[in-house]
Amino acid sequence: AQTVTQSQPEMSVQEAETVTLSCTYDTSESNYYLFWYKQPPSRQMILVIRQEAYKQQNATENRFSVNFQKAAKSFSLKISDSQLGDTAMYFCAFSTQGGGSQGNLIFGKGTKLSVKP
Amino acid sequence: NAGVMQNPRHLVRRRGQEARLRCSPMKGHSHVYWYRQLPEEGLKFMVYLQKENIIDESGMPKERFSAEFPKEGPSILRIQQVVRGDSAAYFCASSPRWDPRGELFFGEGSRLTVL
Numbered sequence: 001a002q003t004v005t006q007s008q009p010e011m012s013v014q015e016a017e018t019v020t021l022s023c024t025y026d027t028s029e030s031n032y033y034l035f036w037y038k039q040p041p042s043r044q045m046i047l048v049i050r051q052e053a054y055k056q057q058n059a060t061e062n063r064f065s066v067n068f069q070k071a072a073k074s075f076s077l078k079i080s081d082s083q084l085g086d087t088a089m090y091f092c093a094f095s096t097q098g099g100g101s102q103g104n105l106i107f108g109k110g111t112k113l114s115v116k117p
Numbered sequence: 118n119a120g121v122m123q124n125p126r127h128l129v130r131r132r133g134q135e136a137r138l139r140c141s142p143m144k145g146h147s148h149v150y151w152y153r154q155l156p157e158e159g160l161k162f163m164v165y166l167q168k169e170n171i172i173d174e175s176g177m178p179k180e181r182f183s184a185e186f187p188k189e190g191p192s193i194l195r196i197q198q199v200v201r202g203d204s205a206a207y208f209c210a211s212s213p214r215w216d217p218r219g220e221l222f223f224g225e226g227s228r229l230t231v232l
Contacts, residue, residue: 004159033218044120045160045208045223052218091159095217104173105152105221107159 002027004092004108012114013082020067021077021111023092032096034068034075035105039089048090051075082115089113119144121211121224122191129230136196136203138227142211148172149192150221151184154206165215166192172215199231 004025013019025034036048051059051068058066063083067076075094079086092108122141130136142149147168152160162176166186177184181199186192196203206228210221 006159037223042225043206044225045210047220050218050220093159104162104165104175105150105160107152107161109157109159 002029002094002096002106004094004106006090006092006108006111008111009109010112010114012116013079015082015084015115015117017082018078018080019082019113021079021090021092021113023075023077023108025073025075025092025094025106025108027073027094027096029096032094034066035093035095036064036066036075036077037091037093037107038086039091039110040085041088045091049077079113084115084117087113087115121146121209121222123207123209123224123227125227126225127228127230129232130199131232132200133198136199136229136231138194138196138207138209138229139191140194140209140211140224141191142209143222146211146213146222148212148215149186150210150212151192151194152208152210154208154226156205160208163194196229199229201231204229204231 032053034051037045039045049061063080065078089110091110093105149166151163154160164184165173181197183195206226208226210223
């Protein structure tokens with residue numbers, strides 16, 4: 001079975017500090033894609049960052065970066081210089097190119113991040 | 118440029134009634150996906166549709182649930198004879214094409230409460 005595990009239900013960080021959210025996953029596919037989505041209190045999910053499994057270089061988007069450890073099936077998200085607007089639920093997800101899984105993003109249960117002033 | 122529009126945002130139904138949730142994808146997007154989020158859970162895939170076609174419904178419960186995406190108009194997720202366990206947030210997402218690397222654009226969700 002393909003699964004995503006986020007072991008931290010809730011986290012908090014002081015404004016301007018750095019926080020890392022954990023994610024592990026399990027799949028037998030060799031070609032897959034990993035994502036972090038953010039769900040602010042308004043509830044509209046938006047993509048934060050993505051990583052292609054065949055790329056060794058970790059993805060970076062401004063203050064957001066990932067630590068992708070393929071052998072360990074780990075995909076953590078690091079948020080630098082945290083801002084109050086980063087307060088949200090963060091979901092780790094992956095998709096594969098395998099047959100029968102079109103459109104099927106597998107999500108973790110999420111980590112609720114609170115950024116404190 | 119309007120994003121993915123879902124309505125109603127909140128829907129209350131009594132057990133045994135029908136619920137209809139609507140989703141209008143982003144302009145230019147012909148692929149629609151429905152996900153369900155139970156309390157304290159992540160989103161679970163339900164169904165993937167292209168105009169007039171169901172591409173993957175592997176996440177849909179076998180009974181009472183159906184989805185369509187007609188040539189004209191929004192995509193509809195229909196739940197017949199609702200039960201309390203159907204209470205959840207239902208999210209629609211869209212994309213311009215199928216691409217496992219691609220970003221899905223989500224609506225704000227429809228929260229169904231079954232009394």
